[in-house]
Amino acid sequence: MPKLATTSSLSNYPKLNISRYRDQLRQSGKASSIELNYSYRGKSYRYSVQLTRTPCNYGNFRHWWLCPSCSKRVSVLYCAGAYVCRHCLNASYGSQLQQPIDRLFSRAGAIRARLGWVAGIAHGYGERPKGMHHSTYYRLLNEYDKLVRQICGVSMEMLDKIRGSISYE
Numbered sequence: 492m493p494k495l496a497t498t499s500s501l502s503n504y505p506k507l508n509i510s511r512y513r514d515q516l517r518q519s520g521k522a523s524s525i526e527l528n529y530s531y532r533g534k535s536y537r538y539s540v541q542l543t544r545t546p547c548n549y550g551n552f553r554h555w556w557l558c559p560s561c562s563k564r565v566s567v568l569y570c571a572g573a574y575v576c577r578h579c580l581n582a583s584y585g586s587q588l589q590q591p592i593d594r595l596f597s598r599a600g601a602i603r604a605r606l607g608w609v610a611g612i613a614h615g616y617g618e619r620p621k622g623m624h625h626s627t628y629y630r631l632l633n634e635y636d637k638l639v640r641q642i643c644g645v646s647m648e649m650l651d652k653i654r655g656s657i658s659y660e
């Protein structure tokens with residue numbers, strides 16, 4: 492399994508709802524897996540995710556993913572490198588919360604340096620460096636947000652207020 496990504500809320504992750512494959516599954520009937528083929532953060536992934544199904548109306552079946560990590564039956568998988576269920580994603584996020592504070596500081600410092608921001612999280616947010624891809628910038632920003640939240644213990648609402656004063660373009 493690839494290492495799981497570290498952002499702070501489910502909405503940050505690409506989702507894959509089994510309903511997207513409804514038509515395809517209806518035609519193939521007894522498919523027991525779906526092959527995923529995608530790239531995420533510059534890496535290519537190709538593997539099959541097992542399916543299961545439960546009977547529903549009119550002799551049809553409802554299909555479910557079996558999480559590649561824990562085999563739970565779910566209708567939505569989240570991409571954190573590999574696709575996993577919400578529970579696995581939370582477990583991964585939870586373990587991130589237990590990092591020693593100095594590791595959080597040094598990672599936050601590394602991100603600030605990469606962004607060309609003044610050292611020290613007390614200086615708040617800077618700008619996107621010229622020439623850096625938006626996708627790279629937002630990835631770093633997401634990770635940075637999470638680190639700052641962990642370090643400061645500020646609420647998400649409070650952070651949103653700080654973020655609200657920054658323009659992204």
Ligand SMILES: [Zn+2]
Nearest residue numbers: 558561576579
């Ligand atoms: Zn899982």
